[in-house]
Amino acid sequence: MPIADIAETVGERTYRRIRSDIIFGRLTPGQRLRLERLSTQYETSIAxxxxLLNRLLVEGLIVAEGQRGFEVTPVSADRWHEIAQMRELLECHALRQSIENGDIEWEGRVVAAHHKLAALEKKLLAGDRTQxxxxxxxxxxFHHALISCCGSKALLEAHSAIFDKYxxxxxxxxxxxxxAAAREHRxxxxxxxxxxxxxxxxxxxTHIRDCVQHTLKTGALVS
Structure with missing residues (x-):
């Protein structure tokens, strides 16, 4: 493999790690992203x-602090509403198109995806929160399988980006x-x-809006 390809692969892997750490809260909202510390943590160069941070900046997952560098994008109730409304708009449109266009292969993907989700939700309902x-x-x-036959790559990409923020x-x-969530999935x-x-x-x-209300009731977000 050419050296350039190896570097690109390492860079992409690091990008996905940082992105995942932001989405899953290992890098917390408002956290300063110090390049020296990140360089050690993710074993990659500052350059x-x-x-990678500029890519995440464009995605809205981090924000620039002027001359001070970067920080993980803070959260707020208002922003949560905006993200949920955008997900609802994109996913409802894609869902209708996919249901109208879906074939037997699509049905198989939807059933298989739901089977895995339902099995894990059963464990969650039993009190297992380890996964x-x-x-x-x-x-x-599951949600991606439902909309996978919408016929628009651009729509799927836009939905994927907003789903991660959600x-x-x-x-x-x-x-x-x-x-309630398990029943809505069924x-x-x-x-x-x-x-x-x-x-x-x-x-x-209902699935999206009730999730928003439930989240706000936890008090975990700043208004």
Missing amino acids: TLRE TETWKRYDWE LRYQIIAVVFRGE ELLDAALKRDWKTATAVLV
């Missing part, structure tokens, strides 16, 4: 870090709404397989 990241990955896979708020507030599955996009989008709206 590479600057490039938070796996749970949220399965949650993403997920960060869920992780910060340690959100799991219990049986209802989404049933409506999708029946090709009933009206019911599916109505369930999705």
